[in-house]
């Protein structure tokens with residue numbers, strides 16, 4: 001009911017604004033897609049599609065749900081013990097590259113342990129449960145961020161596989177502790193490159209310089225999206241502080257600057273030097289000030305929206321928006337920012353090329369929305 005009331009108020013406001021506007025411009029033509037509410041969840045965090053068009057959806061408190069393609073039915077395939085305080089919980093879920101034969105599902109979550117809390121990479125196998133449904137079994141933790149520290153923020157925990165399917169990229173946030181992002185021995189504030197078993201991948205670029213063997217790139221803050229494009233470029237987005245949200249092109253061994261360089265500033269207003277040529281840090285390809293609060297990242301390869309093929313889509317949390325970034329080769333430029341009226345946590349591409357969004361809300365307020373061509 002609250003949702004409906006808010007929605008109705010929003011409509012009313014929009015109508016009033018439109019009717020009182022004196023501009024010669026017509027009212028905004030609206031969004032170039034149709035929105036369909038498919039289902040709702042309790043603080044969903046991530047989703048991915050199965051080959052049969054069903055969806056796996058994670059809920060922050062620890063439920064992994066298998067949802068029918070039409071969204072009308074669901075089953076719990078795993079209830080995971082996670083630490084869901086603050087920004088923690090059950091986080092990303094991605095199918096293994098060989099899912100069709102292995103039934104392997106990779107996921108991430110935060111947990112408490114010696115020293116505090118940290119983000120964990122894990123996997124299981126999605127198999128028939130003998131009762132007509134499925135169950136995620138053979139669950140094994142593969143890798144834990146180092147070190148565990150106090151606090152409930154900036155876990156990150158996003159997963160992407162290399163295009164050849166051999167390696168797994170895992171994001172570790174800096175846990176709101178700033179300096180770990182530059183610490184060569186900690187995995188916090190890093191992009192990691194691992195084997196499919198969660199071990200350091202061979203040939204990582206900073207080992208000779210004394211860095212932890214998992215590290216691919218460093219100087220990151222809170223990395224809530226990572227994805228390869230069709231050319232094999234690795235893109236990442238991360239939340240800046242007060243300003244300075246970033247989309248980065250991730251290259252091996254490079255330092256992306258946090259907390260020494262940011263196009264934003266500290267929450268108390270004190271300055272952080274902006275990125276500038278020659279400072280030794282990789283500048284973002286795109287940045288936002290004020291922030292969008294990027295929650296999830298998807299690079300579009302479908303045909304339903306041919307005009308956006310190859311572009312990046314980002315869910316905006318505090319900005320309550322869907323953001324498009326135009327990608328051309330290794331260049332990026334701001335595209336659209338559509339007001340969605342709710343915090344958007346996750347963006348995913350569906351099997352037919354539709355764009356799917358998960359809102360970030362609590363019980364029944366985390367809606368699954370399908371965007372289709374008009």
Ligand SMILES: [Ca+2]
Pocket residue numbers: 046047048093346347348
């Ligand atoms: Ca996803």
Ligand SMILES: [Ca+2]
Pocket residue numbers: 262263264265271272273274275
């Ligand atoms: Ca700055």
